[in-house]
Amino acid sequence: MTFDYDLFVIGGGSGGVRAARLAAGDTGAKVGLAEEYRMGGTCVIRGCVPKKLMVFASTYGETIEDARSYGWADAEAGSFDWQVFRPKLRAELDRLEGVYRNVLKTNGVTAYDARATVVDAHTIELSTGERFSTKHILVATGGHPFVPNIPGAEHTITSNEIFLLNELPKSVLIVGGGFIACEFACILNGLGVDVTQYYRGEQILRGFDGEARGHISDEMRANGINLHVGTDVISVEKVEDGLKVVGTNGDEAVYDHVMYATGRVPNTSNLGLENAGVALGRKGEIIVDEYSQTAVPSIYAVGDVTNRINLTPVAIREGVAFVETVFKGNPTAPDHDLVPSAVFTQPEFGTIGLTEEEAVEQGPIEVYSTAFKPMHSSFAGRENRVMMKLIVSKTDRRVLGCHIVADHAGELIQLAGIAVKMGATKEDFDRTVAVHPTMSEELVTLKTPVRET
Structure with missing residues (x-):
């Protein structure tokens, strides 16, 4: 049977792009890739990269204060200007997206700015109405933030929107205790925002070393973050001067923004996967074997959509292992042991x-x-x-x-x-x-x- 493509990748994030460019550039495979939002995926557009740039920005106030102790008597921090930082951040993300697009182009990958769904084991359909046959399908659609169904949830934001704010808030409530919640609590606190954090568990950063978790929570509080553990949100209400939050600890307060960082969910809804025979787990993750192969032999999946180790470098390694296995005849299982x-x-x-x-x-x-x-x-x-x-x-x-x-x-x-x-x-x-x-x-x-x- 003749196919339109040897490989069609759904998702233009780090794992999908790496697999696409290696399959096309190293083996000469005919490769198509579809991305419905922006090329680069969560890490580049609304995750690791913009977050780390905000981390850098948030540390300069303390650095300038320290400079005075080291003899730079005239050093003055002033106040952080979001309107200066924001356009530079967006320009950098635009540049990086361009890099990703160019990598695909120079390696001969055909990129589509469209949503792709799986019709069957060898067919994908784009939101443009186009259909293509393909020998192999790789799903690399990542995940999205989870927001619980509470009264007023529609008024809240997530890590997706935090980079898009027109104004830096004066106050924010961050709900969650994982690494995303804790990172943004520290970032916004460093930028001069009044930060309160609620986490329903007994200690932040569940799953990490207990002694380290306690040390970090102590330092966060010492740095001025109003951290409450054993606390959750009952309701959020839009009022004249912001968002009124009622907490399980009895507190009622008004914040400029409420940001939820309570976990992420694999992007598998309405992709046609189950109809094609792909098995999904309890959280919607694609179930794969050690070689990232699904229950359908022609369909593979890498990255956060499989909910194995949800880190960008891991998704990239999984993409590389996929190409080794499928296109280079060298069965390779990604190494998930001892990942820093x-x-x-x-x-x-x-x-x-x-x-x-x-x-x-x-x-x-x-x-x-x-x-x-x-x-x-x-x-x-x-x-x-x-x-x-x-x-x-x-x-x-x-x-x-x-x-x-x-x-x-x-x-x-x-x-x-x-x-x-x-x-x-x-x-x-x-x-x-x-x-x-x-x-x-x-x-x-x-x-x-x-x-x-």
Whole structure:
């Protein structure tokens, strides 16, 4: 049978674009790709990239304050101007979208600005009415923010809209306790917004190391964020001067905006997947095997739509493995073991491997941990503390987990993650000479465990 395409990709995010360009550019496959919004997906357009630029912007006020302690007596922070930052942010996102489009074009991928749905195992239909046959289909549609059905939910915003605001709010309530909620609480607080955060659980950042979670929540409160755990929203009402929120803790307050960051849902609705025979999970995620193949042999899926590890670099690795498997005849399962990650709170949180709670369940461990005021902050008169933590197996001495809460922890965990991924032991860390004076030298000078099980 002759097909219009060898591969048709639904979704123009990082995973889908990587798979499309490799299949076309490396193997000469005829590839089509459809994206209904903007090329680049969540990460580039409404996620990692704009968020990190806002993180940078939000730290300059404190940096300028610190400068005075270091002798820059005339340094003056003034106030953050959203109207200066906002157009530059949009211009950068436009530039990056152009890069993505050019990558597809130069590799011979035909891109469609349209919504694509699956008709059957070898047919896709665009919102333009066009239909194409294809030997393989790759679904890489990502996810979207979840907003619970509460009275007044229609008045709230999510991380999708936060970058599009015409004005920076004076006050905001952020609902949620995951990394997106905590990151934006820190960002907006750093930009001068009065931030309140509600989380219904007992501690923020569920699923991460407990000691690190507590450290970050303490630092967030110390930095001025009004963080309430064990608290949820009952209702949101539009009033003359903003949004009136009633909380389960009995508080009633008015905010300029209410932002929900209570998880994300795979983008699988109305794609025709179930009619084509693709199995979906409880949250709507596409169920795939270790090679990202669905229940339909010709249909694969990568990235957040599969709800495995929802990180951009993981989606890219899954896209690469898909091309190796399907187009290069080299069956390759993406490696989901020991994936480092960073949470861009202030301070940042970098992590790889097991939490202390997870490690205890697997066998006897030693825990090496320290918290201290870093030199830079101490000299500037700040009270903030950083945390370094290693979790070590008593059985084979391997470092099972590394957790860092500090400025630039994302940069540090990328390097520490190499050692952990290689199976480094505590003695390997100990044999490494410290780089002095640095924060990270603590990772190789922790000599005595603080806890053992």
